[in-house]
Amino acid sequence: MLIPSKDAKSYGAIHVDNYLSFIGFCKKVDSEDIQIVNVYLDNKRINSLKANENIEKIEKIYKVKKHSFKYELPSEYYDRTHLLQFKCENEELVNSPIKTISEDNPNFNEYKFLNKIKNQISNIANFSINDYKEKHISFFAIEENISDNKFIEFIKEIEQKFKDCILVACVFTQQEEKKITDIFKEIKIVYLSDIKDLYNSTEVFISNRKYDFKKVLEIENYIILNNTEINVISYDIRLASMKLIDYERRINKSYNPYKDDFKKIGLSFIQNSITETICYQLMDLDKKTFKLDEKTFKDMCTEMIYSSLHCTDTKLIFNKANRLRALHNTKKD
CATH class of the missing domain: 2.60.40 (Immunoglobulin-like)
Incomplete structure (x- = not known):
């Protein structure tokens, strides 16, 4: 006051x-x-x-x-x-x-893009199907992501595992283009001035939550609530250092569609935990060897990317779950 x-x-x-x-x-x-x-x-x-x-x-x-x-x-x-x-x-x-x-300002184009998204979030009335680019996997090649060695290492793994797809670096400046092309010799560069530039270059968007959680979450919510074809894969390597029981407690504290609205997303039942539901019911992960570590976390993200690209039913479940979570987040804010 x-x-x-x-x-x-x-x-x-x-x-x-x-x-x-x-x-x-x-x-x-x-x-x-x-x-x-x-x-x-x-x-x-x-x-x-x-x-x-x-x-x-x-x-x-x-x-x-x-x-x-x-x-x-x-x-x-x-x-x-x-x-x-x-x-x-x-x-x-x-x-x-x-x-x-x-x-x-060296970050002006990024600020302008984010400002446009921020102002449009409050005007979302209904879901709409927008353009997307089949078999295109994109990410923001901004300075924070380029300097995140773990994230770049994961993107390199995705490039090798999905050779039938086009890897897309979304940039705002020539400096970002130069830095990312020094790392990836064969990568598609897309300059972002509007959200449609992203839509027209993406089927799966990999979002790195490490560098600015609030800003990244706003971008994720906007993409999810405005596009029923693009799936957002949230990459947060910090979760890999948590104990599985602590991770479960953390995600159980807040709304999660896999437990709170599992019927709305197309599941007939849920297993003992959210992790089990996602990993064993929707993805081909070995329950006997499952543990929350860096390798498993990467495997989870990779499996979600594969399902988004190749499994229509699972893609739809992920998409519905993401939209329900995004709706909840925007209403809460």
Whole structure:
């Protein structure tokens, strides 16, 4: 909660929501009247906004309702870094001013792509079938993934095991292209400016959850909720260091479609644990030798990729489970 200063007529705050978009609130002291927020760029007013929206994230932080607003920086201001200010009745909001990012930022294309996804997630109304590219396995060849030796090692194994498929590196910069082509001599490069670029180059998307879980989860949810053909394989090698019993406890604490909605995804029953259901009922893994280690974890991911590419029934189960989990995550957020 934000407490206004003694002499303030109004009060509020602004936050960077996702690189190029902003959310905040402005409220008059002792009044529910809707306020106008003026937006300034380098001390020049460029816009005026009504603070009359309900934004859950803002309401949770500041305990105010119907006094929120959002602002998307117009593309004409991507040219350089600017000073962005938000004022209400000449009172500057908390966290204002904010320095914007520009096209000169080495991560700008990635930020722009992620910002677009973030803004579109809240507008998802229904599932829709989109384009996909058969026998194409893709991943983000961003710096965090390229420098993750375990992840690159796994991608190399996938390249060898699925020689009938095309390996696709999704990049945002020429530097990323150069680095990934130094590692993989035969790889398809796709520059991402829109989610459709990814859809048109993918049947299976390998997502590395290690480098930024929240950001990666948002991307996973967006792909899953907007495409009924692409399967997302979540690769998180950190799980391989857990004891099986601890892993089971962890996934049992939250919603999991393999236990909570197993009939909706096409299973008639569940086994003693979620791991058993996934590994022994849906994938060809040896129950007698199963243990949660790095090799088994990689085998699980590899088997899920194979099933997504070659087993229609299992692919559908994975797809349904992923969508139910993504729906749950987006509603929770």
